[in-house]
Amino acid sequence: MTELLLQALYSGLLQGCSYALIALGLALVFGAMKVINLAHGELVLLAAYVAYTLESGFGLGPVAAIPAALAVTCVASAGVYGVLRRIRQDREINSLILTFGIGVILTNLMLLVWKADVRSTSSSWLQDAVVLGPFYSMRSELLFAVLAVVLLAALWWWLARSWHGRALRAVASDRDAAALMGIQPGRVELLSFLVSGALAAFAGVALYSYGVIQPAYGGALTVKAFVITVLAGVGSIPGVLLGALLLGVCEALTVTMASSALQELAGMALFLLVLFVLPNGLLGTARRRG
Amino acid sequence: MTDPKTPHTSPTSRAADGSRASHTSHGTHAFRAPLRALTWAGCLAVVYLLVPLLLGDYHYVMSLVVAALVIACVALSWALLGNLGGMVSFGHSAFFGVGAYVSALLTTKAGLPVPLGMALGGAGAVLAGVVMLPVLRLRGPYFALAILACAHILRIVATEWRGVTGGAAGIANIPVLPAMFGLAAGSKTVAYLLMLTIVLLFAWIYHRVRASHYGLALRAMHDSEDATRVVGVNSTLLKGAMLLLSAFMAGVAGAFNAHYINFLEPDYAFNSVWITVPIVAAIFGGYRTIAGPVIGALVVFLLDQLLFKALMPTGHQLVLGALLVAMMVVSPSGLLPLLRRRGARHA
Numbered sequence: 001m002t003e004l005l006l007q008a009l010y011s012g013l014l015q016g017c018s019y020a021l022i023a024l025g026l027a028l029v030f031g032a033m034k035v036i037n038l039a040h041g042e043l044v045l046l047a048a049y050v051a052y053t054l055e056s057g058f059g060l061g062p063v064a065a066i067p068a069a070l071a072v073t074c075v076a077s078a079g080v081y082g083v084l085r086r087i088r089q090d091r092e093i094n095s096l097i098l099t100f101g102i103g104v105i106l107t108n109l110m111l112l113v114w115k116a117d118v119r120s121t122s123s124s125w126l127q128d129a130v131v132l133g134p135f136y137s138m139r140s141e142l143l144f145a146v147l148a149v150v151l152l153a154a155l156w157w158w159l160a161r162s163w164h165g166r167a168l169r170a171v172a173s174d175r176d177a178a179a180l181m182g183i184q185p186g187r188v189e190l191l192s193f194l195v196s197g198a199l200a201a202f203a204g205v206a207l208y209s210y211g212v213i214q215p216a217y218g219g220a221l222t223v224k225a226f227v228i229t230v231l232a233g234v235g236s237i238p239g240v241l242l243g244a245l246l247l248g249v250c251e252a253l254t255v256t257m258a259s260s261a262l263q264e265l266a267g268m269a270l271f272l273l274v275l276f277v278l279p280n281g282l283l284g285t286a287r288r289r290g
Numbered sequence: 291m292t293d294p295k296t297p298h299t300s301p302t303s304r305a306a307d308g309s310r311a312s313h314t315s316h317g318t319h320a321f322r323a324p325l326r327a328l329t330w331a332g333c334l335a336v337v338y339l340l341v342p343l344l345l346g347d348y349h350y351v352m353s354l355v356v357a358a359l360v361i362a363c364v365a366l367s368w369a370l371l372g373n374l375g376g377m378v379s380f381g382h383s384a385f386f387g388v389g390a391y392v393s394a395l396l397t398t399k400a401g402l403p404v405p406l407g408m409a410l411g412g413a414g415a416v417l418a419g420v421v422m423l424p425v426l427r428l429r430g431p432y433f434a435l436a437i438l439a440c441a442h443i444l445r446i447v448a449t450e451w452r453g454v455t456g457g458a459a460g461i462a463n464i465p466v467l468p469a470m471f472g473l474a475a476g477s478k479t480v481a482y483l484l485m486l487t488i489v490l491l492f493a494w495i496y497h498r499v500r501a502s503h504y505g506l507a508l509r510a511m512h513d514s515e516d517a518t519r520v521v522g523v524n525s526t527l528l529k530g531a532m533l534l535l536s537a538f539m540a541g542v543a544g545a546f547n548a549h550y551i552n553f554l555e556p557d558y559a560f561n562s563v564w565i566t567v568p569i570v571a572a573i574f575g576g577y578r579t580i581a582g583p584v585i586g587a588l589v590v591f592l593l594d595q596l597l598f599k600a601l602m603p604t605g606h607q608l609v610l611g612a613l614l615v616a617m618m619v620v621s622p623s624g625l626l627p628l629l630r631r632r633g634a635r636h637a
Binding site: 036083086087089090092093094096097098100101102103104105106107108109111112115116219223226227230261262264265268269271272275276 | 606
């Protein structure tokens with residue numbers, strides 16, 4: 001039993017790293033613009049389908065598909081921003097409905113192009129088992145968990161140290177004051193969407209490498225990303241990792257100890273619990289939400 | 291109109307504006323009152339008599355119209371919460387599904403008559419709303435997605451609680467709608483007349499609430515909740531009441547639908563369709579008006595089913611998404627206010 005639990009813990013941690021990759025883009029845009037991009041899950045899925053197309057059509061492995069996926073999701077993400085910036089009044093609510101609509105468009109576009117079938121990678125190298133001591137995992141899980149941590153650290157460094165990262169944080173805390181300091185808020189916000197799109201590309205390729213994809217999954221991915229963002233607390237990059245690991249472990253333990261049908265229930269319960277008990281998330285700064 | 295720098299004066303000034311506006315409009319409307327009553331009577335005659343007589347034999351069209359009315363009811367319920375309560379919900383499928391399940395279970399297992407079952411279905415949705423009341427502490431995206439989380443949880447409960455709900459296999463042989471208006475039980479025309487009455491009744495309730503002083507307080511809250519609390523309005527109580535009223539409407543729509551199609555399963559009852567299409571409909575028609583969501587639902591759903599579905603069998607909701615995005619960019623307040631603005635400019 002202990003071995004089973006430890007294995008579940010290990011799988012949960014790896015799964016959590018991939019979840020962090022999915023949530024990072026959403027959390028970045030939320031931190032920068034106070035906008036929840038409800039189409040983020042669909043962007044991730046779009047990248048996964050680009051990887052699928054390149055693999056089934058041209059025989060390229062998922063890892064080789066990353067540049068193409070990056071191009072597609074960055075363009076799509078910039079497109080989302082292009083529409084979003086035209087909303088002037090009631091931005092919090094209207095942007096929610098707008099991105100919800102974009103999500104519906106993308107889901108149906110993917111349904112139209114790639115049909116409703118469930119797809120997964122045929123690369124056996126990625127799906128091979130890797131044994132680390134007593135723990136088993138797929139090679140792709142391990143690979144993308146490492147990549148997730150690296151990207152997370154890079155993003156954290158970028159936000160904390162680089163000029164653009166500082167500009168982004170300045171715009172997030174006070175848009176008008178940042179504009180007076182010579183920052184162009186529009187450009188910085190576009191940049192946050194581009195980075196978010198790039199992160200979605202990695203997340204999508206990772207998703208395709210270790211799991212299955214279907215056009216209807218986008219909404220569920222968005223919800224997962226939002227749950228993690230809430231767990232993290234607004235504006236905390238390490239919080240995203242912590243929240244994602246927590247969600248991954250909770251789900252893995254639920255599957256091992258109860259049933260896989262209750263996997264989603266664990267995430268939702270955790271989400272509601274944190275909303276009511278820890279209003280600022282695990283590592284967020286104090287902020288009014290209700 | 292509202293100056294962001296002086297939020298404390300805006301609710302009261304808006305209230306004063308509102309009362310003055312309604313006062314002057316009463317004056318001009320005094321001459322038009324008979325005309326208006328006549329128009330209403332004409333419209334009612336058309337929808338109650340002409341539509342069943344003309345379309346009664348076309349079962350497919352009639353079934354689409356009934357489905358559109360179900361969507362209209364959910365859209366009205368969503369718009370009520372959005373307009374009066376100021377809350378955007380992505381989880382109305384929760385209330386729809388609970389209403390459907392409660393009514394289906396009470397009529398199949400406890401043998402209750404269908405009308406009572408439908409009313410209790412609405413009550414069941416209200417009960418679900420009471421359980422969800424803590425979400426009122428949240429705002430904006432937090433509220434919208436917390437309610438979605440509740441909907442997910444309820445769907446899982448409906449799937450896993452096999453002893454009561456029949457699990458993923460669902461419930462079959464749900465009693466049909468009773469004989470009414472001198473028509474046979476379970477006929478499309480009965481369904482149409484019943485749902486039409488429900489939608490009109492709910493629209494009337496919505497109108498009464500909006501016109502009452504609670505409606506005034508809720509409108510003031512939309513401008514500044516803090517300022518409204520200061521003048522002695524219990525905003526949480528009012529928002530809670532709107533959530534429950536909205537839940538009741540969606541629950542009755544779900545209960546009606548269960549008896550109309552006679553079959554229920556978790557993935558159908560809690561399907562995201564019950565929230566996507568109503569949102570598009572309400573935004574398209576104008577969610578701050580009462581007629582907007584209803585007209586929007588009829589237009590959007592019928593166009594979707596008759597035109598878009600014929601043009602592209604898979605992914606036809608693409609057009610709905612595009613419509614939603616276009617509306618948010620061009621006119622977030624919806625088509626009816628847009629037309630009215632255009633009309634005013636031409637006059």
